[in-house]
Amino acid sequence: MRAYSIASPAWDDKLEFYSIKVEDGPLTSRLQKIEIGDTVLLGRKPVGTLVLDALLPGKRLWMFSTGTGFAPFASLVRDPETYERYDEVIVTHTCREAGELEYSTRLVNDLINDPLVGEMVVREDGSSRLKLITSLTREDHPIKGRITTLLETGELFDAAGTAPLNPETDRVMICGSKDMIDDTAKLVEGFGLTEGSNSQPAEFVVEKSFVG
Template sequence: MTARRDLTPSLIVVRIQPEQGSVPPFVPGQFINLGLPAPADEPGPLAARRSNRVRLTRRAYSIASSPRNADHLELLVALVQDGKLTPRLWPLDVGSRLWMDNEAKGSFTLNDVPEGADILAVASGTGIAPFMSMLRCHAGTGRWRTFILMHSVRTAAELAYRDELENMVHGGDVVYLPTLTREPADSPWTGRRGRVQLMLADRDALNIVPSSLHILLCVNPTMIEDVTSIVQGWGTVHTERYW
């Protein structure tokens, strides 16, 4: 791990770098598997436990950085209190060693989205990570006509990348629509509140061209289900679930 930024006690941005060489090739939207040696008392396949091979607790993480940065991968990671891996990642600091797969995987990419299309990306929580990679790589290049990003989180502190995205909108091809669902009423936040369904209720305000629209949804399964039913007939839907 080469960098770590704590956004809240349960949300971090980390950078990881292979000890030798550059990061595995990837396209925006793909994920990488990370791991730590499994604790000796963690159940696993009998054959694996009997062999001398080091067993790993491995999990997938969407890559938030652009493939143009070949020296590191950036990840946005939420702590799952009773999870197997994240409570063990949390105490790690810069310089700690992790296992990282040597290939990126996944098909939640722009491969099936034609050049110049409109994109409506809806992210909940850490589901913004694959969209950051797409935006960091392609914003301002003509890859899409408009990329509308809706990001729903509970509180303002969880709006990872807010400053960067607010700068990106000046390019003219990115629209950033953050919304908070559990921000205290007396906080300084003056922006949108409530679930993404509120924004989706006014389709005309989004100024999209339905014939070329691709809708990308990541990550909360009930959000994906609910939004999919709203956007029926709006365009082609692509989804990524973490759980």
């Protein structure tokens, strides 16, 4: 058994998952070879902490992700409720190599044509309410560095064209490796944001089923 974030939106009648292929992985070594007609066993009850109800109302929603940690955000950026709650949505995706950004870049670029949320993503003046900011750690890229470094230096906010995180207006979701989540959460707390939960919504939330 392995925990996988569901990448498809809540309204979809199909389940979509986003994973890397690990040759000797206990699950992915087999999962990458499945064919139509094969059986995959799923747990009956989905669980997770990256839900909108765990956050207080705000103006701007940030989604910080590394690697396959982009998966839950692939779901949320296709959910109409996200745009009903926030005026602006900014997704960051940090990977090692450029090829790992293909999925997130393609999904966000195609979202303008989405029949359900396409019109919600675009403002009346033609600007987009959704931004994707990508960075790499091992290859040359317009933005290079870990998300923690970009937060510390302020380069992230320069790229987004926003002020630094503000607990009055900004809400944050974090998903990646355990170390990435821990380090990023500490930085977010340094901006004055408090971690929330379903029972006690606040300014940021992290994924507890560690991925990518």
